[in-house]
Amino acid sequence: MRLKPKHISLLVLFVLIVMAPLFFPSGFYYRVGALIFINAIAVTGLVILIGYAGQISLGHAGFVGIGAYSCALAPVHLGISPVFAIALGAALSAGLAWIVGRPILKLHGYYLGVATLGLGILISMVLANEAQWTGGPDGIAVPDLGLRGLLRDWGFRVSAGELWYWLAGAVLIAGAWLALNLFDSPTGRALRALHGSDVAARTMGIDVPRHKLHAFVISAVYASVSGSLLALMNRLVTPDVAGFMHSVHLVTMTVLGGVGSVLGAIFGATILTALPQVLTVFHQYEHMVLGLVMILVMIFMPDGLLPSLLKRFRGRAGK
Amino acid sequence: MTPLLEVANLSIAFGGLRAVDDVSFEVRPGQIVSVIGPNGAGKTTLFNMISGLYRPTQGSVRLVGADVTSAEPHLLARRGLARTFQNLQVFPSMTLLENVMVGHHLQEAGATLPDLFGLPSSRRKTRATAESALSLLARVGLEKAAFREALTMSYGALKRLEIARALALRPKILLLDEPAAGCNAVETEEIDQLITEIASSGVAILLVEHDMKLVMKISSHIIALDHGRKIAEGNPGDVAANPDVIAAYLGQKGQEQVLHADG
């Protein structure tokens, strides 16, 4: 059987995730890895929205916030387990995306950017201001997922860092698998078509508003799951997760790595999550260096890092 | 036979400009009806109204007997209307195969979740669609380029790609906006054959084309527009001989061309 691009991407991702710990100088890197995967989950959702469907969102951290705070609040107030809180957060995010998406996705370009920006700010304001529920700007503690205890009962001893590395890695692979399934499916083709030509897509019989909405809802669920995992890993959540800077961060990761490709975007998430950890030496210049990297990539590699590098590599191999 | 497409008193104004003004005509199954007229006569605007992209200020469009004036384009596609574009509207970063696969949307699209989970039903549809798309590409002579991205192809190739993509909808009526523009003599000949073939399979065709030789040869009926108004209508010979048409559009050179085509 010939390997399809989908299977190659998944294989590459799987091998990278499994092999990376061999090169970790210390246990600390498991945490960095987990953080990368958690960001990459949200970014994979944005690949569907921005890369496939061509719709920008500058407010997806809002859904990250909903996922995160669901895991902080639902176990305490509703008495459900954190696992169900993840599902509840995803359902809430999907519901909100569904309701808000209809009117918002009629907008194009900058207008859509500004509207989603507003949505994100609105959510983060609610989280910061409803202090009696959310703890306000100081944040709120998040219950334990309980998986480590369970594993210990079964006789497996893992550090928290290792646990979250493998858990987030597994969820990322699942998320990438879904996104890659979608790419080469009737729905995925419809999304990419309306991205390429809205007019032609409509005359092909594609219900453009419906498909945009589905992409928006799916990407909101990815963001929400990412937020839930982040909260459960950190055992603490502050309103920053829902903030504008986090939204921008996610979009930058998506675009930096290569907006149309799942693997590229995960690459972008890796660089932008790992670089600040490496750059702590520079500390006060960290943001400047990051900004510079982004500008240079966009000028010299407008398709994104991974697609540009692959193209160059293929060009050389072809000669 | 009842008409597939009935256009009645269709008008649209952009600001003060009446781009299409009180135009009526019919197209029956298997007919090739051509719309001719100088640049800016309103041909593309007429197509845009019929296909639901523009909302007419007056008049009506009926498709297979149902009133579809100002209906959404995707609903018109469902009712059997397909079109190509004068200014190409391909999906640039998709392969030619994928472009034509998108034309199968109404046959293959279902719920989103099975596509997300890659269920066998979804993958089966993709396989069947790919097969059908490949044979449509072969029909327009593009099967060798099936896996190239549309943005890498020439204008003439993309014109044919749009025809293949429109055929993928299995339309009852096909609107072609200057399909032979930018094509050489051989390619034009191929497009001529393709259009005749499509029509003989029972599809109604509404054609806008500047190549008069082609128009005179294949049309069963011609409508001449000038400044948005219908100035003549009839079989090719009558329209070509109509003094208003000659004055507005054909000119001396054009008439010679027509006579040449007749001889």
Ligand SMILES: Nc1ncnc2c1ncn2[C@@H]1O[C@H](COP(=O)(O)OP(=O)(O)O)[C@@H](O)[C@H]1O
């Ligand atoms: N969306 C639009 N807004 C304003 N004017 C338009 C629009 N579309 C077409 N027109 C005008 O309508 C007239 C007819 O254009 P068009 O239908 O493209 O002509 P043709 O296809 O016969 O060359 C032209 O004067 C054109 O400028």
Ligand SMILES: [Mg+2]
């Ligand atoms: Mg035109």
